[in-house]
Amino acid sequence: MANLTNTNLTSPASVDAASVEVEHTSMGVDNRKLGMWVFLASEALFFSALIATYVILHGRSTGGPTPRDVLSLPLVSINTFVLIASSMALVTGLSAAQRQDIRKAILWLAVTAGLGIVFLGGQVYEFSHLVTDKLLISTNLFGATFFTLTGTHGLHVLSGIIWLILVIVQLVQKRDLPHADFKIEMVGLYWHFVDLIWIIIFTLVYLLI
Amino acid sequence: MQETKVEQKLAKPVSRKTGPSYLVVFIVLAVLTGLEIVVSQLPIPRAPILIPMAFIKVALVALFYMHLRTDRRLFAMIFVIGVLVGITLILTFAVLFSTQTGGV
Numbered sequence: 001m002a003n004l005t006n007t008n009l010t011s012p013a014s015v016d017a018a019s020v021e022v023e024h025t026s027m028g029v030d031n032r033k034l035g036m037w038v039f040l041a042s043e044a045l046f047f048s049a050l051i052a053t054y055v056i057l058h059g060r061s062t063g064g065p066t067p068r069d070v071l072s073l074p075l076v077s078i079n080t081f082v083l084i085a086s087s088m089a090l091v092t093g094l095s096a097a098q099r100q101d102i103r104k105a106i107l108w109l110a111v112t113a114g115l116g117i118v119f120l121g122g123q124v125y126e127f128s129h130l131v132t133d134k135l136l137i138s139t140n141l142f143g144a145t146f147f148t149l150t151g152t153h154g155l156h157v158l159s160g161i162i163w164l165i166l167v168i169v170q171l172v173q174k175r176d177l178p179h180a181d182f183k184i185e186m187v188g189l190y191w192h193f194v195d196l197i198w199i200i201i202f203t204l205v206y207l208l209i
Numbered sequence: 210m211q212e213t214k215v216e217q218k219l220a221k222p223v224s225r226k227t228g229p230s231y232l233v234v235f236i237v238l239a240v241l242t243g244l245e246i247v248v249s250q251l252p253i254p255r256a257p258i259l260i261p262m263a264f265i266k267v268a269l270v271a272l273f274y275m276h277l278r279t280d281r282r283l284f285a286m287i288f289v290i291g292v293l294v295g296i297t298l299i300l301t302f303a304v305l306f307s308t309q310t311g312g313v
Contacts, residue, residue: 041288048298095231203260
């Protein structure tokens, strides 16, 4: 029985395989979690390409508006604090789920999703002001690279919110959902990664104008 | 006998919350962000200060919120390799295009 399979570990009769350290694969790690980390590494490369494009084309626009003309640091600073706070809310929810306190886990996940929506709202508000200031994706190189980079990040935040809502719905429908903490951990990894990318975007795009 | 050992191992809960609490990490992240904003307004070379600060924040999120500090080394290796290749990509392109001028 030393050679355990995924089937008997994920069956309802088995112990909570997701929340404990399990060596049930040839790699000695959970395949789902390994897959998530490989995905995040590929996402890091994807965002690196976008950031590289922004960096090398920075300051090469022949016409305005320039970043100094249109970007609002106070608004984006608030948005940054909101996203950092959402990461803390999510790990607090994960901690609650690991203590089998599903009610609190749901609450913290809802707070996380709510903060994510606030962040997206802030980004939509920012974009609408930029459009008013005559900066479109087709205006100049700054517009093209800025909207591509921050817009792609925004879409990732939106994906994270949808994923969070799906997990919340699952938890509300079934309080004794198997592997609840594992599901939260997976969405958490994705959410923290999105937060992590924003930390870099905030510095490169908004602080180093 | 072996089965019992495996089951005992499976049943053993994993304690993830070691070291500073999530709240402490959040406070440090918030303070660093505040400092970044202040530094960005100062008439000094900002990149040598702001980029390391951003990396510290990234490391805090990865180590404590993504649990790389206590999780399997393999996950950290996979992620760090991805990030390092990404940084290499950015630096390579920045150097390659630094001599070119002009724009659209």
